[in-house]
Amino acid sequence: MTSIGIFGAAGRMGRAIAQAAAEAGLTVAGGTDRDGSGELAPGVAITSDPLALAQAADVLIDFSVPAALSANLDACIAANKPILIGTTGLEGEHHALIDQAAARIPVLQTGNTSLGVNLLAALVEKAAASLGDDWDIEIVEMHHRHKVDAPSGTALLLGEAAAKGRGIALADHSERGRDGITGARAKGAIGFAALRGGSVAGDHQVILATEGERIELGHRAENRSIFARGAIKGARWLAGQPVGRYDMKGVLGL
Ligand SMILES: NC(=O)C1=CN([C@@H]2O[C@H](COP(=O)(O)OP(=O)(O)OC[C@H]3O[C@@H](n4cnc5c(N)ncnc54)[C@H](OP(=O)(O)O)[C@@H]3O)[C@@H](O)[C@H]2O)C=CC1
């Protein structure tokens, strides 16, 4: 049986993952949190020691904060354990750390562990590849009032899929945070808009708009269990993979 360790264990996702692990018959070796106190379940301690957790678990799952990523990766490398990273708000420096770690251990990083969103990304890539750049691409997301990063990791994942379909680099074509006299939309841009409110688990819509018509592709998460179950499935899959960097496509056969 595979045992998992959860970085960010006391958070909304950490607790959902612990529940999904129990439902899947997996052992939870423990978890970490910023303060490192309390229990995830009776007898399952939350500490602030990533190395001890990495040594105790067969595979690690990180749904914490970007600032914790470096220490979590170091712990997994030192313990020679695979890690699935679901934390969002990652910048270029974090992706560089992930690339370095993936040369030594199996690492899966994704902005969204759900089947539905990853299938949506495949559809978006196909749509963007099929339509010319006279079709404007806009990505709209809405999340609960507690979310701290924008655009969401999923919106960026969908933007990367659209850019891949178009054969362009997202970094060179994204329009984020429009406000005031922005000027007209740049041809070929991929735009992002983020809404925050209430308890929304995660809504994403990709709009492809041209003169006279519009295509809308979307996904709505009704609760966090889809992310938690996807993370468990991904962690189980990752435990059998060689050193390298992965996303959810291999897990889901997409
Ligand atoms: N990829 C995916 O499918 C999904 C990704 N996410 C992402 O997962 C992340 C967590 O989301 P969510 O659970 O809602 O957020 P929460 O804020 O509820 O949980 C994050 C947890 O990480 C803890 N934390 C802070 N610093 C550290 C540290 N140094 N070491 C370990 N833990 C630490 C926080 O503790 P404290 O509160 O004390 O600071 C908190 O308990 C976000 O980036 C979110 O966007 C969410 C859903 C799905």
Ligand SMILES: O=C(O)C1=N[C@H](C(=O)O)C[C@H](O)C1
């Ligand atoms: O913070 C969240 O809640 C979520 N974060 C992920 C993201 O940034 O895309 C995934 C999901 O949408 C929920």
